[in-house]
Amino acid sequence: MSLLIVTLDNTILNVALPTLVRELGATTTQLQWIVDAYALVFAGLMLVSGSSADRFGRRRVFTGGLAVFGAASAWAAYSGSVGTLIAARAGMGVGAAMMMPATLSIITDVFRDPGERRRAIGVWAATSGLGIAIGPVAGGLLLEHFWWGSVFWVNIPFAMAGLVCARLLVPESRNPAALRPDPAGSVLSIAGLGLLLWAIIEAPTRGWSSAIVLGAGGAGVAVLVCFALWERASAHPMLNLHFFAERRFSFATSSVALAMFGLFGALFVLTQYLQFGLGYSALATGVRILPVAGLLAVVAPLSPVLVRAAGTKVVVGTGLLVVAGGLWQLSLAGVSSTYGDVLTGMLLLGLGAGLVVPASLDSLMGTLPPGDTGVGSASNGVSVQLGGAIGVAVIGSLLTTRYQDRIGPPIAPYHLPSALSDSVRGSLGGALALAERVGGTSGRLLAALARSAFVSGMGLGLAVGAAVAVAGAALAFAALPSRPRADAPDETGPARRNPGRD
Template sequence: MTNLRDTPPRAAAPKPSAAARPWVALVVLCVSLLIVTLDNTILNVALPTLVKELGATTTQLQWIVDAYALVFAGLMLVAGSSADRFGRRRVFTGGLAVFGAASAWAAYSGSVGMLIAARAAMGVGAAMMMPATLSIITDVFRDPVERRRAIGVWAATSGLGIAIGPVAGGLLLEHFWWGSVFWVNVPFAVIGLVCANLLVPDSRNPAALPPDPAGAVLSIAGLGLLLWAIIEAPVRGWTSALVLTAGGGGLAVLVGFALWERACTHPMLNLDFFRERRFSVATSSVSLAMFGLFGALFVLTQYLQFSLGYSALATGVRVLPVAGLLALVAPLSPVLVRWAGTKAVVGVGLSAVGGGLWQLSTADVSATYGDVLAGLLLLGLGAGLVVPAALDSLMGTLPQGDTGVGSATNGVSVQLGGALGVAVIGSLLTTRYQDRMGPPLAPYRLPDKVSDSVLGSLGGALQLAERVGGTAGRMLAGLARSAFISGMGLGLSVGAAVAAGGAVLAFAALPSRPHPPAAVPDPADPADRSEE
């Protein structure tokens, strides 16, 4: 989190021609933002296709998803401070160019490793874009009423991207190759670059403090080592020396990150904000809700295609209730907060997420889509309640000059929670799947390459079963589906326990009503800087 004070009156005034068209600038920003939020869900329906086309294992699928989220979360705050210091439009357009180029790279990746690298590069571009868009909106819309409306449109765009992602991915895969889910970003990026330079004003904060690149490196390194240990543990062994060393090293680096942020004069993450429960518990609640949501989507898109036999498009349509209900409920969440209080809304929302995950974890080999629909609806309902209510809570604790900081922190919470959900739930699935598949296959002494494919993913096992055919093929397919569903149940039940724990935390520690906002600090005040 930056210490930068996003104070529009001190920012450079936009050119009159651009300032006269703030809503046009908003359209350009929101359309560009759409591809960033779309990328959170559009990839999910393509995961089974990546198993078939690139031979990706479940572990590699986790990295394809988490490489983007890890870099996105790790760089978002320092990118926001860089935008304030060096120019918001400049950083935004730079991020748009990086995102577009990395999307083209991802679309034509010839291997899993190259795709993971491209996804990380996409995360760099997304981190540069997202905080800059909100800073530009805050600067362009000087009237408080119009600014709130503009931010509402910005937030709705984020929800729209999540909602349409699964269906958009299914439609693309129905008619084009798997790389189309990435290539679709390129024309939007090109058009966005042209329009941004013509229609979006530039601005910066002359009082902005320097970015904190050391903090960004430490956070990415620590989280990266921790995620590596969690994701690789099923393959290398949960007690292997390499996994334990990486996990312990990651935790040690994260402790070093916290110490650095405490000592730094311009920290990326101001740890003092976390002393306020309305901030710390709200941030944790968002992460825990996304832990369950993203982890569930990671396994359910594979379940719907590999186990229930749906096409990519049919899978996207069947995942739509999650995103659709989330988008419908989110605007109602602030209304419910005013009526029932933040504690009740966030606590009930996390309880709904936990209940949805638990219901989904009970699916067996004979389950149909109708059997899991209730769990999907509960997931969307819970996430729609938690995220806006928690964002309102954490923003209510910050001075006006730090609203950009609050929004960026919320974005980091979303990406970090989602990355951990995919890592933990996916790794538990893989562990149980391999435990169930390994012993029955051991007597057949399959070649290493074949064994790795079968044990690596349900898709790999089904491909071998199709080639073998006959009774043996049907037995292998049945065993693999049963093992996968057992692993899915384990992962989702743990996710349910995590969400339930979050609900208990919210009910116990999250204040129900806001206290009066803190005084607005003056960024030019040396005393204020010394406290940071």
């Protein structure tokens, strides 16, 4: 139940983004923060939460995360402003970070028999796919019959049921040899990533060359360097950097991040394109996004079979090329395109992600000794959330930059009041709302101009996403080992060492 609501939340919100534009007046930049506030906190706290669960008790941290997630969902459901919603989404990220690393650790502890464990992880993976698959349709159904907050309120009964089941069915467990938590590392990672994402997201409105954007971006990079140095020197690092010396670990995490970069970034713009550009309702949009998530859920269980036949390198590299092909096909959409014109790209996106993620997870987990499975699952989760957050930030910011460049000059001679001008320049939804109010030929011209500017920006963002995926595929083919090493590390092997403990 916990996994269902966490994965559901990654896709159910996308369908609601255009509704947030209409109901709360959110700009594209604010939509990026609504999505990324959750992902940023989720990624930043996941590793330290994983180590805390191993140290203080997996069920205790897990149930605490469920409670936090449920409470923050209620807060988000009744938010009255964009700022409050962003804060609530960050709170949901705290709860999700407490839950997710503990799920695989609990499975590993409860199911000691390898065959049972594989079946349990299969159920875990299927539940992830189910949450991703039903999210868009569930969001559309809720928005069709209730207010926008219902996409968050739906989490609450699941969280309550999960708390009851965990108390009755999940035994407490911990790793007696677990390292102390690393709160300093967590603060540094969130601060560094937050500054970097802020610079990327705010650049279109403040200027890519503005002093504040360049300063925040540079500060973010500097803080992340400090994070790496801290983790390297710490006796109890949040992330053991020595794991990255193993190529099956480092390139697997990179591949997951690059696949999610494309998937999350594409979903961010596609839900707006389908509703504002093609005129579908929230429910119709959810149904039309279903093939992406559905194909991902169907292909994901088959990926390990393909790995055994062809090797990790081939499956991951091919999957990233398929993702790139999907993004490129979607980038060619125009104002006169139909759903049929973009369906192929959406299917390729789901197929590619379904190949990459399970194969990379298998590679990542295969490098770690049993005592570090919590760190392994957390590392995979960080890759998913961080890759998705950067994808939304980069693709969304390229979209906003091109959109504002295309729509700004034509409306400048009309000297609109600043509030109206900001609304038109802030999002396609704002421009279409004004066009509907104006009506007549002027309204139709404004709507056509806004849609053209949006599609142009979407094409730019998705084309860059395709280039990133191609680069990732080249990296996978060149550097990712095809098979596990014969001398894979055990509890006392190389992967366990770091300078603070040697």
